[in-house]
Amino acid sequence: MDDNKTDGLEPVDASGRDNGGDKTQRIDSCDKNLLLSEFGEFGAKATKRKGRFARFLRNRFVPFWTGHNKRNIKIAAVVLSAAAVFVLSFYGVRIIKLLGTVDYDDGIDFSNKDATYVEDETDFSAMHEVSDAGSLDELLREWATNGGEKMYSKNVINVMLFGVDSEDGTMSGARSDAMMLASVNLKTKKITLVSFFRDSYTYMNIDGSIRYNKINAANNWGGPATVVETLENNYKIEIDKFVSVDFKTFPDIIDSLGGVTVPVTEYEAKFVRRTTRYKNFKAGDAVRLTGDEALMFSRIRHLDSDINRTRRQRSVIMAIIESTKDANNRQLNKALDFIFPNIRTNYTKSEILSLGSKALSQGWMDFEIQQMVSPSENAQKSAYINGAFVWIVDYPAEARAVQLALYGTTNIVLDANRNNVLSLLTPRNTSGNTNNHQPTGSSGSTRTQTTAPGVNTTAAGTTSSPATTEKPVETTLPPDTTQATTQSTTSPPTTAP
Structure with missing residues (x-):
């Protein structure tokens, strides 16, 4: 046995230094053959699976849908159409029912x-x-x-x-x-x-x-x-x-969407805490409000002006739109x-x-x-x-x-x-x-x-x-x-x- 070699590694001299200073590791011929064998086995299995899938498509899947004058395709189409009609009918009936509750008025x-x-x-x-x-x-x-x-x-x-x-x-x-x-x-x-x-x-x-x-x-x-x-x-x-x-319907609509998030200034929050039952009303850039809180916030009177009043109303409307986007x-x-x-x-x-x-x-x-x-x-x-x-x-x-x-x-x-x-x-x-x-x-x-x-x-x-x-x-x-x-x-x- 050659003492100057180690299994699967570069040859070194007796002092343990690199032979010739070459730092590149080499795979001996035995390991190369083993590796090629493993890849070959993997490739063979993949080829075998591919062949099985191809035979399934050729011998089972295609004949199932195309045989007997494509009878199964026609059956599947009928089933899917019936399911689609059922779903659309369900939602259609619901929409028609909802529209029936709308109060049409010429104004x-x-x-x-x-x-x-x-x-x-x-x-x-x-x-x-x-x-x-x-x-x-x-x-x-x-x-x-x-x-x-x-x-x-x-x-x-x-x-x-x-x-x-x-x-x-x-x-x-x-x-x-x-x-x-x-x-x-x-x-x-x-x-x-x-x-x-x-x-x-x-x-x-x-x-x-x-x-x-x-x-x-x-x-x-x-x-x-x-x-x-x-x-x-x-x-x-x-x-x-x-x-x-x-x-009066705003609180129910907002609560059904899980609330709304609006910006509230400190002076608005103080006014709400001082004049309403909401003693813990918070201020911030993104305050989560319930339906009752949002209604009260959008209807604040006697605080500032129409300018800020309409700003609060728009912020609630915008928040409702955003909540609608995220609603399930x-x-x-x-x-x-x-x-x-x-x-x-x-x-x-x-x-x-x-x-x-x-x-x-x-x-x-x-x-x-x-x-x-x-x-x-x-x-x-x-x-x-x-x-x-x-x-x-x-x-x-x-x-x-x-x-x-x-x-x-x-x-x-x-x-x-x-x-x-x-x-x-x-x-x-x-x-x-x-x-x-x-x-x-x-x-x-x-x-x-x-x-x-x-x-x-x-x-x-x-x-x-x-x-x-x-x-x-x-x-x-x-x-x-x-x-x-x-x-x-x-x-x-x-x-x-």
């Missing part, structure tokens, strides 16, 4: 048009007073009724969402506590959520009676369709449909059980089915979502009208901004010398009697022009009286009282790309 409801509109108490302080109430109303009316075209696009779907407060759950005569436009742009794959301030002062037509009040009063007096009409006239856009839901089938089914019976909409059943299938097939849940509020900071000022806090809105500027956000284009051209309603406001003098906020020029009387029997617009807490033909204080206006220029409606509505 026109003048049953409360003679009711006194009682506004919620507010702690907000207006910064301006109206110097010319007659001119203000006249400018608002002329813009709303100037015949300007309303923007429309086949690639844009506009749905008005209402969250209302009702006493009996019927939503008839309820105030629209939250007003949000959900606009789906199929071309840009974007969803735009536009929150409208409920205290925006506006012209409205209530069953032939011309009134000026906060926009959420339109829902109380004329139903959601009247609010939609008012918004269309002010913003010069077409709104396809509306969906209205009572806030059981949670979604439970949510639908609460949603469908408690909505009021002018969508028909077939339209709901079509909209749902389009949303699924086009992946609306993955669309980018952008948010905006109206009026924006540069197009509004706060004021008191007959003692009530309102936002005076530069509607032409806002209409242009909303059109650009929804369609990427606009048909409104703002004249640099136009009559802007904001120019009719003067800084409020807080050194005098802060309880008297009658606008200059109104002489303390109602400023409603009445063209049909009805009641006058009244301020918060006042009693309505029979219609009067007394006109607002007449003020001579410059020849061009149109605040912005739009194309005439003698042609079809402007169609965006």
